[in-house]
Amino acid sequence: MIRFIHLTHRFEKQLDAMRRAEKMAVSATRKADTILTRLMENGQSPLSEAGKLSNHGECRIRNAVKFDIGKGYRMLGVKEENNLYLLFVGTHDACAAWIENNRGLENPGEIKRIRTLKTSMPEKKQNTQQRLDSEPDYDDLLLARITEQDINEVFQGLRAGLCR
Helix, strand or coil: CCCEEEEEHHHHHHHHHHHCCCHHHHHHHHHHHHHHHHHHHHCCCCHHHCCCECCCCCCCCCCEEEEEEECCEEEEEEEECCEEEEEEEEEHHHHHHHHHHCCCCCCHHHCCEEEEEECCCCCCCCCCHHHHHHCCCHHHHHHHCCCHHHHHHHCHHHHHHHCC
16 A cells, blocks of 8 residues: 655656647646546555556566556656655656666655655545556557558568578
8 A cells, every 4th residue: 555655856847848748748647647646545555556557567676666658658656665756757768768777776765856645545446447448558559550561661671681
């Protein structure tokens, strides 16, 4: 169970910038806000009930939790005991770069926080995961548009090299 959510200064700035950005970033921001609200209201013990977790676990930072907030955006945090430190929100590529630059992060509690939120104790659990999953992910939409002809065209040079 999560009792405290710690938001870093950088996380808050990134979220504010996304709110002012283009349509896809704004949509991802709404999902991030929904996840924050669920965590604050319920202190979700399995974090997957608060939002869609990224399919790929994150082993470069111990106890990392990466939410897929849709449209090619991710929200990254670190869970330690009853604390969740939200450290980064942004595009998938920017998140991967941030993780690589902060590989081996040991003590997220030492990072400057702008505010700490206390969660409520859960009275009843609500399963709202279906609403989150009903909207297709941006990556899935792009992959669905790739045809076999596109793949053949991209890998044409590679096949020509193998046939020699």
